[in-house]
Amino acid sequence: MLSERTIALVKATVPLLQTQGEAITSHFYSVMFANHPEVKTFFNEAHQASGTQARALAGAVLAYAANIDRLEALAGALPRIIQKHVALGVQPEHYPIVGKCLLQAIREVLGDVATDEIIAAWAEAYEALAGLLIAAEEEAYGANERRPGGWRGTRRFVVARREPESELILSLYLEPEDGGPLPAFLPGQYLTLVLEIDGETVRRNYSLSDAPGKPCLRISVKREEGGRVSNWLHVHARPGTVLDVLPPSGDFVLQPAPAEGRPLVLVTGGVGITPAMSMLETAAPTGRTIRFIHAARHGGVHAFRARVDALAAAHANVEALYVYDAPRDADRPHATGFVTKELLAQALPPDRDVDFYFLGPKPFMKAMYANGVALGVPAQQIRYEFFGPLEDLGADC
Ligand SMILES: Cc1cc2nc3c(=O)[nH]c(=O)nc-3n(C[C@H](O)[C@H](O)[C@H](O)COP(=O)(O)OP(=O)(O)OC[C@H]3O[C@@H](n4cnc5c(N)ncnc54)[C@H](O)[C@@H]3O)c2cc1C
Ligand code: HEM
Incomplete structure (x- = not known):
């Protein structure tokens, strides 16, 4: 249990974290990689270079500080972090390394503002969060090991x-x-x-x-x-x-259809098609109505077309729609350009009661999120994955 004083001190740093969060987390990574090269292997350099990793961590630290007196508000965000850590094999012994370097970065970026009392409060708060993640991750490692055909480690x-x-x-x-x-x-x-x-x-x-x-x-x-x-x-x-x-x-998974049989809409761009193929292959034989919408530049880079066509031919419940933005002469897409709101509207039933999954490049993700919301798909039925750290889709769409 964190003390009232610790909670107050951590909450008091929220405005600072709002402005300095990314500076702290960027500095944190350089401190950690310089002093603990052994953890560098877990991190993706491209995500470091693009800043997406620092933004994801800064966002998590900020959300934690802001909600430290009501951690239940974070419940929605934690499963993804836990799944990401477990996917990569993060271990309990890595937490003190991250904690020490994060505190050092907070102290060095905030300077005199970060008093000993504030640093001590953050140390206590970090330990509480780390404890929570370590316990949840151990549970997930155990579940991975116990599931049929499962294992732990590599x-x-x-x-x-x-x-x-x-x-x-x-x-x-x-x-x-x-x-x-x-x-x-x-x-x-x-x-x-x-x-x-x-x-x-x-x-x-x-x-x-x-x-x-x-x-x-x-x-x-x-x-x-x-x-x-x-x-x-x-x-x-x-x-x-x-x-x-x-x-x-991973927690971007096909949810079972409700008894009344809600349609499934899978919208992907480029290599984002891969998890959707697993979902399509699984759901097609169940008879569930499926709209499979895929955006590619042109036919040459359109993966799995023959397989999706075969599934659509074999299952009347599956309908495929291909959209190319730079078609070659011999290409035969169903539409050209991008997956617009108008095009999506035609694929959705009038009540918009669908399970809507999407994945693709960042601009595609922003557009699909905005389109799904604008067309009235219920928020809890919109699901997406990033092929990298979680990013904000809502801010400027
Ligand atoms: C949940 C999840 C699922 C995924 N599923 C798939 C999938 O099914 N299929 C798939 O193909 N991919 C998938 N990915 C992406 C995959 O994990 C890799 O990120 C992808 O293959 C690129 O890795 P790479 O090592 O080839 O490229 P990287 O070496 O990571 O480089 C990626 C890009 O960044 C550039 N870059 C690298 N380092 C730097 C640097 N220091 N500074 C500036 N630019 C740099 C590179 O030139 C390149 O353009 C998935 C990712 C996630 C998170
Ligand atoms: C309380 C401590 C921690 C918090 C709050 C935290 C938070 C996060 C967040 C928010 C993400 C991004 C998730 C996403 O992709 O959406 C992430 C990813 C990651 N975390 Fe942590 N983390 C913590 C501890 C650790 C530790 C101890 C390690 C071990 C070295 C670690 C390694 C990673 C790695 C490797 C990634 C993926 C990076 C990438 O995609 O390049 N984290 N973490």
Whole structure:
């Protein structure tokens, strides 16, 4: 239990955190990576460089300080952080490192304002939050281990086959080297690969792109220009290559349809299609009405078209709509340009009572969020994932 005094002192720093939060978290990362290079392997350099990681942490610290006397207000935000930490393998012993460096950064950025009393209050508050996360993460690690086919830590998987899905996206089919069962997972969840590249350990998340219960796990990787892991996988991952894999995680998952059978709307852009494929493969045979809307630049980079067409042909409940913004001459999309509000409106029933899932590049995400809200989809039925740290979709859409 935090004392009244601690709560008051932490809350008093909220206005400062509002203006200095990102400066503190950016400084925090440089302090931590300089003094504890052993934790650098967990973090993605591109997320550091773009500032999205610092913003996500600053947002979390601010939300914590503002709600320290009513932590239940944070309940919605914590599962994602917990899933992210568990996906990457964050351990209890890392918390004191983060805590020490965060306090040092607060002191150094705020200067004289950060009195010893304020720092002591923050130390106590951090410890309380860390305790909460450590306990919840242990529960999630245990659940991952106990689920059918589950495990803890890394497990070795062998690439059984590779299959191009478009000019940019390559699917890898993975089998456990130990010959044991595959894990039960929820459509929408992702694996984490832990790779050694040029003597450095790097971790990356990849969504499972097929339904659970298949003979292999499938991930589908877009080759990113200048991207370290995606290029490595496109070049080196061949049948027989062994990959270290952390168990499936993530809370962007297909929710069961209510008894009255609410329609499912999956809207994706580019490689954001991968978790939606797992959801589509799972939901199509259930008879649930599905609108599968996919945006791509053109046919050459449109992944899984043949498979989605086959599902739509086999299941009358599935309808696909492809939108290309830069079609090639031979391309046959259903529409050209972007996925506009008007186009979405045609795909939604008049009562807008749908489960609306979306994923794609940031501008696409902002537009889909704004469109979903403007068209009247109930807020609790709008779900999205980021292929990176959580970002604000509402601010300037
Ligand atoms: C939950 C989740 C699920 C995901 N699912 C998928 C999926 O199904 N398929 C998929 O393809 N991807 C997926 N991703 C993204 C994936 O994890 C990787 O981020 C992606 O493959 C890029 O990794 P990379 O190592 O190739 O690129 P990185 O090396 O991380 O680089 C990414 C970009 O940033 C640039 N960059 C790198 N370092 C710096 C720097 N220091 N300064 C400036 N720019 C820099 C690179 O040039 C490149 O353009 C998912 C991510 C998450 C969080
Ligand atoms: C109380 C302490 C902590 C808080 C409040 C916190 C908060 C967060 C938040 C908000 C995110 C972004 C989640 C998202 O993607 O939306 C995140 C991601 C992450 N956290 Fe933590 N965290 C804490 C401790 C730690 C510790 C101890 C580690 C271990 C080294 C750690 C490692 C990471 C990593 C690696 C990511 C993903 C980074 C990326 O995407 O590049 N965190 N955390």
